[in-house]
Structure formats: structure tokens, C-alpha cells
Amino acid sequence: MYMLNDSEAAELLSFLTPATRPDIKGHATSYILGLSANRDGCRFLRTKPDFIAALFALTSDPSIAIAKDCYHILINLSAEETLHQVLLTDIGVVPTLLKNLKDPQYPFSDQICTILSNLTRHEKTCKTLFKLLQEEIGLAHLVDMLCTEGYNPHAKLHYLAPLLSNLTQMPDARRFLMDRDRCVLQRLLPFTQSQASAVRRGGVIGVLRNCCFDYANHEWLLGNQVDILPFLLLPLAGPEELSEEEYEGLPVDLQYLPEDKKREEDPDIRKMLLETLMLLAATKDGRRTLKDKNVYVVMREFHRWEKDPKVTTACEKLVEVLIGDEPEEGMENLLEVDIPEDVQEKLKAADKEQQELQAEEERIRKQQEEEQTHTRQE
Template identity: 30%
Template sequence: MATQLEELVSFLHSPQPAVRQIALDNLVGFSTGPTSTLFKYDNLTPVKDLKQLAQENSRILVQQSVTILANLCDDPQMRRAISEDTNFVKYLASKICDQENTSADIMCILLSNLAKDDSITKIFDMVRETTPEKREKEKGIFASDKIMDCLMDCFVKGNDRKLNKFANYDYLAYFFADIARFLKGRSYFIEQQEYDGVVPLSKLLVFTEKYDSKTRREGVASTIKNSLFDSETHDRLLKDENINLLPYILLPITSAKDSEIDEEDMFNLPDELQLLPEAKRRDPVPSIICVHLESILLLCTTHAAREYLRSKSVYPLVRELHKNVEDENIADLCYRVVNMLMRGEPEAEAVEELPSKKFGRW
């Protein structure tokens, strides 16, 4: 059986398109679990072949080969063989930005899986190559040739298939979340970008309440959290009106039915949380609420940020969440937030930088 499978992966290298197609048809099912080691055959030659097939013009060939590559990313050795190939990563990211690409979404999944390795940060130095004709056609969509800027524009402007009828780009949220684990990534999301004068994180915040896409909400919530691991940036992120971070962390954990917030606390809340419509509901996924609570905990790291959170009535909101949602993980995080915000500040002054391992970065 092993010999037959090894022979099958060798067909990925065949000069005959029909043979390569038959091989792919039969190999997709072997790309997950223990059988995925099959693709390490002959010094990872099948992985090299799959990267070539992912650049073919055939939609079926591309989708199957990219699907296999995405599955193989569970194995660190094979993931590195893909992520450290600068030319392939540049091709993949550039192709995602092609509005006529019928395989953009599966490519977004592959790109997000590659972001587990720090080598992916080279994407910040990549520039998208395009023709004058295509540049003219894309005017108003991409104002920058930097690939990372283009991916951001695809995610924000391409929501609900507005740019590409074949893609919604939701899985780029997971890519953003993973790349924000690295200093270069965090710096990108929280600094104003030259090409449009906007802080990228501020473009993502609106998606924290996109309740028809768990993928988008979850990835954006984790991108926010991972962007908060440098406490010296907290004061600016909280107080810069052009970013306006806090309401978009609090809205997903809040419901209009949280009725026991007194009038004084209510009017200390950020404007966006005052007098919520009756239909306002909190995020239906407890794990996403937990991510937002972890973001609040990270913001509790500094004295200035704790004072700001107190002034914005964060404690009453967390109290209502704890009272109205029965989930053990949410309850534990609520308790920790309350402990940070309500205990005496002289004792809290001794709080050190919160270790990232407590939160399990995305």
C-alpha cells in the first residue's frame, strides 16, 4: 500500500495534465492525519510539485493542490517548506488580491495556516507586481502596491463578495490574528499607514459584531487581542479618537437586556454603548466573548489604562455579563477583570506586565 501511494504522489510530477489531475483527485483525502507524511516522500518533492500545481490556470487543479497544501500545514516541517519559499508566498498573496481569482478563499486559508511561522513576516516587505492596465482597473480599490496593504483592502472592501464574486476573504481574519503575534505584525496594525493615513486596526473594529460570520468576528477579536501585547501602546489605542478601540471590545459582550446599570454608570459608558436598541444582543459564541475579556485584561496592565476603563464604566458591563451568561470560562475571566479594576490601586500598582502565555495567543 505504501509503495502504491508513493507511486501516486510521484504522478504529481507528470508532464501530462490528465495524470496530474488523477493524482490530485486521489490524494486530497490522504493530506490530513497520519497519512499526510506521504507527502514527505523523496525529500518533500510532492510539496514542491503541489506549489507548482497551485500556479496552474486550471481552477480544479489549483483548488485541489491549495487544499492539500493547507492541510499539510499541520506538519511543521512541511509548513516551513511552504512558508520559507518567498516566491511562492508572494505569488499566493498577490493572487488573493486578483479580483478574478476563483480560488481566492481557499488561498486565504492556506495563507492563514502559513502564518504560524515567523518567516511569514517577510510579507511586509513584498510588493505586488501588476500591469498598467490592471492598475487602472483597480484604481479606487488598492492605493498601495505593498501586498499587506492590498490584503487589508481585500478584507475590508471585499466583505460580502463586493470585490470578487468568488470570495469573501473572511479567512484573512485568521491570517491577521496570527501575524499580529509577531512584533512586526503588531506594529503594522497599530500604526498609521503612509498610503492612506489610517491605523489598520481601526478598519477591522466594525467587524466585531458581524454576526453572520463567526470566522470574521473570531479572527478580528484575536487580532485586537494580539495587538495589545505591548502595554506602552495602550494609552494611545484607548484615547485616540481615530482608533476608538474600547467600544468595539465592549459592544460584543453587551446586551440591551443588561438592565441593572444605573444612570450614572450608563452615561459614563462610551457613546456607542448608551441607550442600546432593544434588538442589541451580545456575541452568541462564548469563546469570542472570552477573547474580548482577555483584551480587557491586557488593557488592565497599566495604571493609566485601568483608570480609563473605570471612568468608562467597564466594571458594570462586566458585572452584567457575569450575571447573565452561564459559562465557566466567561465567569473566570469576568472575575479576573473585576479583580483588576475594583481592588485598591496601591496594591494594583505592583501588577507586572501580564504574561502572554496566560492567554494563548491565537
């Protein structure tokens, strides 16, 4: 890809000013948008912080098209981890982004959510941004924006969910969401089945999974105050008929589901749900609750339906815990058990072998289907 020399770069930079004629400015931002769409272009722009500062200033340009181009450039740049420090520290984009995000009439709030979500993917920049967020807007307001339908008529704000998921890498963020006097986490639970957006569903489930790493809260999460289990199980449950005995043990929300009940369509989200259940099953009380609530029955039917090898493996691991014997005394909390390195290596090797076997079985199955289709056509 052709890169600008110094004189060409200087000329292009001179066009990125509020006073430049709109058509020339538009051509310049459009060119840089194309440049930012690949890694080499992002690396080039990383060496040109003046360009990034000028583009950030143009996000407030009177021309909607130019401002939109500049936001899309920032989305592309924020996807590159090597540019995070430039954006956060050198340019200092976050305070302005947060101020604009808080405005319920701001037209580019969706783009801001995506940028902030990108910037919080990695722990170091996530810590920095979380601190700024608490100073400028506050986590409570962020949750309120996500949960308030029509908060901004110009934006859907779906990417607030993965932003929250990234932020809950931080213990302080998890503590806030699980503050028992605030009732914050409970507001997010219905979005595990949001039909509006897979991004929103996945982000909220990511939040729940992160919260379940704090095993001291498992009893509260599974208890009546939160009752997290139905919200994790319902997306995995199908319309299959069960015996009366099996129905009786299930949470009420999972009993006698309609014939047209569909499971979560995104395999990555299904896998996250299983991982969250697995975390809850890591403690003795959690395992007891999952067993008492007949989670195995839902997993049995789910396993028969599931076709994705990675999701199937996650399901099988959960089932092994649910139907297996209880760990010996002193090892009941699976999140606290230290596994020797040689055992870890054996488990990784076995896991890899199982995945390869499943991939080969899937390849053979698809080949057989193609052969059958070819035969029918003949």
C-alpha cells in the same frame, strides 16, 4: 492506514503532470486529498517533496476541480507544523500564493488565505512569511483587501483576519497597524461586530488583543483617535435595563441598547474580548479609563448571563482588577510586575482548582436539568 510503496508512489507521481489525461489526474489528486486528511498521510507526504511540488504546480491546472483539490491538499499540509519548512523553503510556495492573492479576480483566494493563516501560526515561520509578505504585497494592501467590500467577487477573504492576527505576533506588524499617521487599526474596529463571519470577527479581535500587549499605546488606543473601548464592550453587552446613573457613565454607543440586543455567540471570541480588556486594565491609565466608563456595570450583567466556565473565569479576573484596590507604588503596570515562581505556581493551582469546581458545578447543573426533563416526560 495503507501507505504506498516506492514503486506505487513513483507511478502516482507520474500522473501529477499538466499533460496527464484530466480524468486520471483527477483520480490521483482526489486520492492524495484523502491521504492528506490525516496526520499519517501528512507525514508520508513530508518525505515526498516532489509530490508537494507537483501538486503546487497543479494549482494552476485548467480543471477547476483539480486545482481546487490541490489547494485543499495544501490547506491540510499547512495545518501540520512539521511541513511548514518544506512548504516555505523547499517548495517556496509563498511568493506565488501572494501574487495570486493580490489578483482581485483569482478564484482561489479564500484557500490561499487559509494556507497563509496556517503557516503563520508559529513564530518561526510567521517571521519568514512576514518578510516575504512585505516584499511581495505589503501589510497595507493586505488590510485594504480585508476592508474593501467586494475586493474579489469570487472570495470572501474572511481568513485574512486570522492571518493579520497571527502576523501581529511580530512587533513590526503591530507598529505598522498602530502608526498614528496611517489610521490603519481604526479601519478594523467595525469588524468586531461583523455578522458575515465569526472567523473575521475572531481574527480582528485577535489583532486588537495583540496590539494591547504594547502597553505604551494604551492611552492612544483608549483615547479619541482610536476609541477602542466601545468596540470591545458592545459584543459583550446585552439588553438589560440599567439605572440612569449607570447609563450616564457608559460610552454613548452602549447606552439604551435595544431589547433584542444579542451578545457575541462564540465563547472563544467572548473570552478574547475579555482578555483584551484585561490587558488594557493592566496599566494605571487603562484601569482609570475602564472604571470611569463603567465597564464594571457591563461585566456585572455579562457575568449573570455567561454560562461557559472558561469565559466566566476570565470575566471574574477582570472584575477583580476593576473593583480591587490600586497596586502599591512601583507596581502600577501589571504587565511589568515580576511574579515570583512560588506565587505563580500557587496562582496556577488556584486557577486549576476553580476551573475544576466550575466544571463540576456545570456537570451537576446539566444532570439536574436532564432529571427534570425525564420527570416531565414521565
